[in-house]
Amino acid sequence: MALRTLFTRKPLITAPLGFRGLQTFSLPDLPYDYGALEPAISGEIMQLHHQKHHQTYITNYNKALEQLDAAITKGDASTAVKLQSAIKFNGGGHINHSIFWKNLAPVREGGGEPPHELLGWAIDTNFGSLEALIQKMNAEGAAVQGSGWVWLGVDKEVKRLVVETTSNQDPLVTKGASLVPLLGIDVWEHAYYLQYKNVRPDYLKNIWKVINWKYVSDLYAKESS
Numbered sequence: 501m502a503l504r505t506l507f508t509r510k511p512l513i514t515a516p517l518g519f520r521g522l523q524t525f526s527l528p529d530l531p532y533d534y535g536a537l538e539p540a541i542s543g544e545i546m547q548l549h550h551q552k553h554h555q556t557y558i559t560n561y562n563k564a565l566e567q568l569d570a571a572i573t574k575g576d577a578s579t580a581v582k583l584q585s586a587i588k589f590n591g592g593g594h595i596n597h598s599i600f601w602k603n604l605a606p607v608r609e610g611g612g613e614p615p616h617e618l619l620g621w622a623i624d625t626n627f628g629s630l631e632a633l634i635q636k637m638n639a640e641g642a643a644v645q646g647s648g649w650v651w652l653g654v655d656k657e658v659k660r661l662v663v664e665t666t667s668n669q670d671p672l673v674t675k676g677a678s679l680v681p682l683l684g685i686d687v688w689e690h691a692y693y694l695q696y697k698n699v700r701p702d703y704l705k706n707i708w709k710v711i712n713w714k715y716v717s718d719l720y721a722k723e724s725s
């Protein structure tokens with residue numbers, strides 16, 4: 501009976517993937533004015549970085565997702581595979597910049613104030629001191645060849661803080677499935693060139709004056725609980 505039912509039942513009609521409604525992305529607002537991070541980062545850089553660079557990643561990510569949706573609907577495996585690098589690059593750009601904006605805060609809103617409690621202790625345990633962590637991230641960020649990011653993350657598997665770099669727009673998770681980004685610093689030239697020209701180490705030295713350690717600390721407390 502059960503077998504007969506199984507073979508005589510009409511196949512379920514499923515809607516093509518494209519009919520489910522593809523979620524696309526839009527530019528998140530900055531939690532401060534473009535000029536609010538001066539003098540560490542100029543308003544001109546922040547506006548261009550947010551409105552042009554981040555927006556372009558989002559536009560191209562949405563385009564690639566729409567093309568992928570269409571390719572899957574048509575069963576076009578070749579196009580679906582071909583789109584993966586655009587999805588990684590532009591989707592990574594959107595993910596990374598969305599983190600970066602939240603990692604920064606104007607000085608008058610606590611930017612640059614050091615972390616306390618859980619994160620402060622974890623930094624001392626893993627790196628010796630906050631100053632040692634900053635020196636490590638500055639050295640590794642300065643050494644990134646071409647474009648990329650330097651990260652402070654937490655490895656949720658072994659419950660340790662880690663410093664990592666990624667190339668291009670690769671998100672931190674590409675360095676390990678258990679890595680969660682806490683603080684990412686953009687070392688692409690577009691993040692500093694208008695103000696610091698080619699001197700990336702000066703940009704890295706000054707960005708710590710506007711790091712939102714309160715946000716990073718709250719995120720660490722959440723991710724390590």
Ligand SMILES: [Fe+2]
Nearest residue numbers: 553686688691
């Ligand atoms: Fe950027």
